[in-house]
Amino acid sequence: LFINASETSAKKIPETLFGIFFEEINHAGAGGLWAELVSNRGFEAGGPNTPSNIDPWSIIGDESSLIVSTERTSYFPRNKIALRMEVLCDNEGTIICPAGGVGIYNPGFWGMNIEQGKTYKLVFYVRSEGSIDLSVSLTGSNGLQTLASANFKDSNVSNWTKMEVLLHAQGTDAKSRLQLTTTRKGVIWFDQVSLMPTDTYKGHGFRNDLFEMMQDLRPGFIRFPGGCFVEGEWLRNAFRWKATVGPWEERPGHFGDVWHYWTDDGLGHFEFLQLAEDLGAAPVWVFNNGVSHNDQVDTSSVLPFVQEILDGIEFARGEPQSKWGSLRASMGHPEPFDLKYVAVGNEDCGKKNYIGNYLKFYNAIRNAYPDIKIISNCDGSSKPLDHPADMYDYHIYTGANNMFSSARKFDQVSRNGPKAFVSEYAVTGNDASNGSLLAALAEAGFVIGLEKNCDAVDMASYAPLFVNTNDRTWSPDAIVFDSAQMYGTPSYWMQHFFRESNEDSKKYLRIKVVNFGSNNVTLKIFIDGVELNSVPSLGLTKTELTSSNLMDENSFQAPKKVIPVRSSMEDAKGKTDIVLSPYSFTAFDLLM
Ligand code: AHR
Structure with missing residues (x-):
């Protein structure tokens, strides 16, 4: 393996390359990150008519x-x-x-x-x-x-x-x-x-252990609040930010009809922005653009939806004296939130009114907030977009072999147009089960490819982030929890390997390699023509993610069965070969 570590071959990694995607799915928020313990606190789960559904009371x-x-x-x-x-x-x-x-x-x-x-x-x-x-x-x-x-x-x-x-x-x-x-x-x-x-993160309402798992990935951004959750099966059940702000007692709550559960919307637009700030991550707000899974607003009548989003941006960024900025201030945050990214819809490209509606949103936001980066749902990786955008959204859910080979997906894409936001990627199906080593290895290969192509890919996040084991609607996920315990799947730990990529002031080289085969692989690492082990001054640390069985998973009983293990490689000094274990993801850190 020849590593060209000369300055001229370097690409600057965007500060926001690796982040997280939080969707209200699998009870990720209600009954998860949002620490509220009462479910259906206003007896509202049946909607506004009586008799209402008081379940689980x-x-x-x-x-x-x-x-x-x-x-x-x-x-x-x-x-x-x-x-x-x-x-x-x-x-x-x-x-x-x-x-x-x-x-x-x-x-x-x-x-x-x-x-x-x-x-x-x-x-x-x-x-x-x-x-x-x-x-x-x-x-x-x-x-x-x-x-x-x-x-x-x-x-x-x-x-x-x-x-x-x-x-x-x-x-x-x-x-x-x-x-x-x-x-x-x-x-x-x-x-x-x-x-x-009373002991939520900074008193902001986030369950501490789950917050720490997110924080530990040092995310450069957080995309929220969905996913399909944003679209709804029907527009009437889509996430509407105005219904999720103000005093918690006054929020109506809503039934998320894609993932089939009621949420009291304690985790609302304000709390998502607060979460981003607490994580030190750039907020990426995905909003509904008048398109759900089953109905759509005509472009000729979409303006109220556009105004709703302009108001939502003013809520985040407006002066405390502005109409919506004053509501934010009254909720305890007079300073504006640093909202610089919005995504127009989720997986809606190709639907009849998408482009028409998109352009209405694009023009209004660009006009009012020229610095906000606007993300299109249409895939610009295979052909140039036919509409203006700062980034295009790209999702990939597939088997392990295909994910691994997709490491080269962005090698040839244009470097001139909008860059990719790979906002959802994961190995799914039998290869992944509920979160296997195999899935994590294939994803690691893919993510190395993203990092190498960081002049064409601006942001990337695994999906979904959370699952409450009592409502496993979507599997696999990165973090598994119930009311009291949690663990990271191998895919969570795979992301951990990239957490220094966004920003790190230390001076060192990290070489990341996936051995996706069943045999040992012997490596010789050269840097600028010098073989690694013949340079005695280099300090070498190895971090390895592997396990005895390719389909091994973590669990509440064995939460650390498949996690990265870090070791010093002092004994490798002077030797000529470095051996990669079968089915492993390894990072070598070289102190310079
Ligand atoms: O991540 C789960 C779902 O997958 C998201 O809601 C959606 O965007 C995608 O289809």
Whole structure:
């Protein structure tokens, strides 16, 4: 292997070459990165009509002791559903309440992870015709073991009243639930019930362990919030940023009909921009351009959609005095966010109205924000785009052999037009299963090809990023989690090898090699005509990703089965050969 490391052969890697793609898929956000523990906190999951779907809230007690229904009587105009609970029992009358009282409980997203010593902030809104005597508790999964509790007695709740308490956990259970119970006869209404751990990342609401996994990749950018999630099966269910900002209690939430789950939109437009800032990653906002999977807005009537996006950019970047910038400021971020990239739609090129709509968005954004880079959905790798764009989006999901051979995909593409944004790549199907070494090796080959072609490729991200194991809609994914645990798949660790590529002030050479075959491969590394091992002053470190079986995966039981192992190569000094293990991805770092 001859490595030409002379300055003249160097290409400057864009600062944003490697990043991450966050989509609300597999409960990545709701029940994942967003640390809210209550699922369907406003009882809104059935939409604005009654009866609404209160799932996964469940009822404690039977029809003889309480009647539960939903009504459109909430204090919050954008989410009118409230829960009505008519308690028929008490501790003295003819119907005696069961021990522990009657009420409702929420199991969160397949169980709440309550940990001893940690504090959880409970907020809820309540109203009653009489006085209330409520118990709130965090209990183990069977509802029996109490981990934390508090009482609310109040005779002045005839109007909607906000209640708050900090609950300090005295025990641990990864499948806990939140209970609201009473033994007092009467009618109580509940709405907007939230339980958040107090130790989220910088208090910004992100689950710490999952945030750290993202941060550890040192992403140059973060693309959000989808994916198909942005499009919707139908336009009425697409992500609409205006419905996701402002106080959390006032957000209507929406049903993501592509990945089939309700989200309360706690992780909204503001939080995505905050996430990018916290990660030190450039935000790349993908927005709906009036095209969903099944319906489209005519180009002649797309202007309201264009205005919505201009408003969304003003929300991110406008002065605190501007209409939408002032909303951002009121949410605690007076300084503008550094939004410089937007993508017009997702995988929509070829659909009837895409180009017409695209041009409306392109012209309006270019005019108002000339510095914003605009990304088209149309593939400019095989033929030049017939419309203006700063980048074109390119997605590849395929088998391992094809992914590996695609390392050369960008060798010949034009260096003159817009550059590629490889915003979704992954080996899928049998080669990948739920995240195999084989998939990671093929992807490593592909990503080395992207890095070599970084004069034609501006940005790249693996997809999808997260999966909650309880809702594995799409597999494989980079980070697997449940309420309490998580691990990276081999594809996550593959990305780790490239984390220094965007920016690193240290002076060293990194040589990355994939051995995609079943035999050892012997390497001789020459740099500018000098054989590596004959240069004694070079310090050499090796990092290797491999395993005994090509289809090996990580798991909760063995989260580190397939991870990079770093070792010093002092003993290789003076020797002439370096041996690559079969089926391995190896990086050699040479200190200069
Ligand atoms: O990454 C999963 C899905 O794959 C994305 O939502 C979509 O863009 C692609 O089809």
